[in-house]
Amino acid sequence: MTYEESPVSLAEAPTRRLNMIEAINDALDIMMERDPNVVVMGEDVGYFGGVFRATAGLQKKYGKTRVFDTPISECGIIGVAVGMGAYGLRPVPEIQFADYIYPGLDQLVSEAARLRYRSAGEFIAPMTVRSPFGGGIFGGQTHSQSPEALFTHVAGLKTVVPSTPHDAKGLLIAAIEDNDPVIFFEPKRIYNGPFNGYYDKPVEPWSKHADSAVPEGYYSIPLGKARVVRPGQAFTVLAYGTMVHVAAAVCAEKGVDAEIIDLRTLVPLDIETVEKSVEKTGKCLIVHEATRTSGFGAELSALVQERCFYHLEAPIERVTGFDTPYPHSLEWAYFPGPVRIGEAVDRLMKA
């Protein structure tokens, strides 16, 4: 595990074992402390501290005018955040579930993403939209979605998906400090522990995982930099969020020497790390939970094909959710778990 790109030396920093929620809470706390222009708002984020507890204690510490509950209106939440950004604040709005971000889509796509461009830099939208994302929790159709591809397709938005408490804190701090609008999707399946896709086995809490060692205080992880989770030679795995852990577990189970890359930021993408890895391994497996057609995997596959064509020794494998709405009872049939990933791994190993 390397964090050499981190601007702050973390080697000596004392660490605490945090789960992802606590790491996110810590990041918000640190940024609110450091910058009086950071405001946190959203449905139930104030007094109650958020339905996932990500904002717990912040209102008590920073007051009602910096951490507050909002009406149930995603269009309003994003819209007022754009106006606050134009004033000079650094808003961190929360959308309770990524599945409910759509009413705010016009404000994100037509306004936040284009403010800097259309005003030639006169106005900017330095906001970070936090939203729990992804499935694997029996959330059914409207508490499970992974809509990242809707945002990666929008010029002017950055899209980030952390996969560990350590990264969640560092990436969230970087996102809040970034002067561009950032969509920060938090895989809620791994809020409490790194889910490996084996849903029929007990889940370990984060405290047993190395990446739950979160340095105290301020540090940031630059946006646009991927993390090599595990170096390997057999093939390259491109994944983010929950699927990093699932892919890693399947590869470990099968005993294959895969190089696993956690993209962390989808836009801007760390193309160098991707190219370097695929050129070395000659094979590529892309894994995401979102539906397949026009998903972000299609973009990754196209990029790898265009840029690493002469190094490829096998067709690029794309393992994703199916092209259906996220089902309730058939969740594990939908989820791109060990069997689906395993088939792709077998194909790559035979190729």
Next chain:
Amino acid sequence: MARGNLPSLSLHVPEPKFRPGDKVDYSDLAISRAGEQPRPDEQCEASETHPLCLDLVRVLGDDDRAIGPWDPRLDADTLRRMLRTMALTRAFDDRMYRGQRQGKTSFYMKCTGEEATSVAPAMALADDDMVFPSYRQQGILIARGYPLVEMINQIYSNRADKLKGRQLPIMYSAREQSFFTISGNLATQYPQAVGWAMASAIKGDSRIAATWIGEGSTAEGDFHSAMTFAAVYNAPVIFNVVNNQWAISSFSGFAGAERTTFAARAIGYGIAGLRVDGNDPLAVFAATQWAANRARANAGPTLIEHFTYRAEGHSTSDDPTQYRSAQEREEWPLGDPVNRLKKHLVALGEWSDEQHEAMDRELVDLVKAATKEAEKNGILGHGLHHPFHTMFEDVFEELPWHLREQSEQAIRERRIKWPEWKES
């Protein structure tokens, strides 16, 4: 389909009173008498304004005199400045409309007949109050002294265009004039204005926000979000609804005008509402002043409906003779805002027909000179635009690898087409 004795349901599809060729009769339009509307205390309960949401605040009477509690008692110099700014806005519109017809640009939108709804509020607000306009408030920029040449550079998308040719004509942005970047997406500026006002309140500032929308766009969800947030947080914001009767070809009935006024929508949100004669610059000024004082005193937001008429087509791409009677404009019972203010000044003995004609000639020359100056920087399609690489800038603060690659591609394509060309 109908069950038993129940009558068949019928769908009501609104229809304007007059279509092309129809004789126009406005006799059933309720027009209040000037001076008769009470002016409640600026910090009153929102509910106290409810009668005013159904009335029409008017100051200028049929005798061209200012009357009643809403008379802002402006001095003659201020009135002349207001008149000149409105007349300049009109002269500018006329020239730019012609420029579009001459092929100097792709598009233009006039605000003819609605000049009071932007110029008078701009004069009633402080210069650093942030405005979130729609595309028909060019009078604000002119009132705030934004250079006409800069406006024309933007309209021509030329090499001096501050927005680097990225935006459709008239979608100005002028941060120094506290004028927010205009978006093509209707109503999005409404919640943004509320957010700006909330930010001002969070920081303990004294600046307020004002925003404009057409009556047609009040049907957008953003209108509801903005009203709700403003009410919940008591945001220091002024909501202007310019009810000019028409949203392109759709009359105001398609935004709900058959049932109630737009000002009356404030009632349901617990927000103060005022309905004003939008062609009466003094009434518009007074209403804005009232709302601004209210907002500054932390007494909350105000919704002002400006009852007016869109005298021209929606845009240079629109032909209003296809859907409404040409007589509407001539018969509009609230007259013309420039003419009404002129007659008021004449009645005060502070202005004359001769002075007015001389001013109009001067303004035509002023705009013509600005146009000539801007044309030196190029007109649309004549090649005097910003360098190619600028297309890729400002998408993000820094250029990511994929935009750097695409920028190189655009420049390569250009060199293939024009081998002699050098990127400036």
